[in-house]
Amino acid sequence: MKLEDFNYHLPEELIAKYPCEKRDGCRLLVVNRENDTISHRIFSDVLDYLNPGDCLVLNDSKVLAARLFGYKKNTGGKVELLLIKHLGDKRWQSMVRPGKRIKVGDVIVINDKLGFEGTIVAPGPDGSTREIEFDYPIEAGESTLSKFYELLDKCGFMPLPPYINREATDADKDTYQTVYSRLEGSIASPTAGLHFTNELLERVKDKGVSLAFVTLHVGIGTFRPVQTENILEHHMHSESYFVSKKAADIINETKKNGGRVICVGTTSMRTIESAAVNKGDEFSIEECSGDTDIFIYPGYDFKLADGLITNFHLPKSTLLMLVSALYNREKMMEIYDEAVREGYRFFSYGDAMLII
Numbered sequence: 001m002k003l004e005d006f007n008y009h010l011p012e013e014l015i016a017k018y019p020c021e022k023r024d025g026c027r028l029l030v031v032n033r034e035n036d037t038i039s040h041r042i043f044s045d046v047l048d049y050l051n052p053g054d055c056l057v058l059n060d061s062k063v064l065a066a067r068l069f070g071y072k073k074n075t076g077g078k079v080e081l082l083l084i085k086h087l088g089d090k091r092w093q094s095m096v097r098p099g100k101r102i103k104v105g106d107v108i109v110i111n112d113k114l115g116f117e118g119t120i121v122a123p124g125p126d127g128s129t130r131e132i133e134f135d136y137p138i139e140a141g142e143s144t145l146s147k148f149y150e151l152l153d154k155c156g157f158m159p160l161p162p163y164i165n166r167e168a169t170d171a172d173k174d175t176y177q178t179v180y181s182r183l184e185g186s187i188a189s190p191t192a193g194l195h196f197t198n199e200l201l202e203r204v205k206d207k208g209v210s211l212a213f214v215t216l217h218v219g220i221g222t223f224r225p226v227q228t229e230n231i232l233e234h235h236m237h238s239e240s241y242f243v244s245k246k247a248a249d250i251i252n253e254t255k256k257n258g259g260r261v262i263c264v265g266t267t268s269m270r271t272i273e274s275a276a277v278n279k280g281d282e283f284s285i286e287e288c289s290g291d292t293d294i295f296i297y298p299g300y301d302f303k304l305a306d307g308l309i310t311n312f313h314l315p316k317s318t319l320l321m322l323v324s325a326l327y328n329r330e331k332m333m334e335i336y337d338e339a340v341r342e343g344y345r346f347f348s349y350g351d352a353m354l355i356i
Helices: 043-049 144-155 191-195 198-206 245-256 266-275 318-326 329-341
Strands: 027-032 037-042 055-059 061-063 067-072 078-088 091-097 107-111 116-123 129-135 183-186 210-216 239-243 261-264 276-279 282-285 288-292 307-311 352-355
Touching: 027 043, 027 329, 037 043, 043 198, 043 352, 055 245, 055 266, 078 107, 078 129, 091 116, 107 144, 191 307, 198 210, 210 245, 210 266, 239 266, 245 261, 245 282, 261 266, 266 276, 266 288, 266 307, 266 318, 307 318, 318 329, 318 352
Parallel strands: 027 352, 055 210, 055 261, 061 183, 261 307
Antiparallel strands: 027 037, 067 078, 067 107, 078 091, 091 129, 107 116, 116 129, 210 239, 239 288, 276 282, 307 352
8 A cells, every 4th residue: 555545645734733712613515424425514513413322532641841942041142942753751751953953961051040950861763852840939848740741841842743834822822622621641732622612511401312431642653754655565653542431431332232332542442452352242441541552544443433424534544544544545635635525624624524
């Protein structure tokens, strides 16, 4: 299967630079796999396609204000950091710009008034990352990590994807976060969930649809393109996930009673498919945590997921491969071409698709 099989032409003006004025007011393209039809609706109409007894699986990971700007203490040269992964205590893996000029031992000042700085202590696994030991004042009894997140809220910026091509604003700290985000750890938003409001979620529950919250912290793989022409040679970056007993019970009960498990976003789908356990003739899910590098592409046999709410994804991306696996590659590429003709807004702040 070739990378070019997942390519399509996207005019630059269809890349959404800002969110829809109202979260659930964006457009919704509905794909009905049973009768091979599509419908053009608005997102709040998603209720019309949910049945009592169904379950929505949502990723409650919270996006860190992981983009930091500072300067080298010895030269004053500007430095940009993008936090990638917490390595324990005050140590983080981070992308660094300009990477070639930042060496082990360099001290990066983030905010001198707050005493917030970091020291490069080791190279990362590739040339673009470093391990950084941060330093900042902590009061007695204060959590090291909680204090760090507090400093990120004050000094950091939302790590908007490169294709948005603008500087993050204070407004992005709200609009690039789902209303149900809870656990800090992602460096990109699980964007399918951005379309839900608290009011819409209440209406979903009132209809008899269950909500199961899982966690997958979106990592650096989000920004890394597929570089192999044969997609089977591509290796996904690992991301941490967690499934609570409550979420597992809701999903298992839904499957047992004949309801549909509809994932809100590819991260939710990758989580439950990674955590699925084979129990003889059927799959179920249990409370668990771990790391996943699952790669879902056409030909994949889904274990728990019955449907998906998602955004429109980049050409040649693993996410486009995932949605093609859920339906049909040729038909999905035709749908993307139609979405372009219809002027849908693409990517993180864009419109949505429901596949049922």
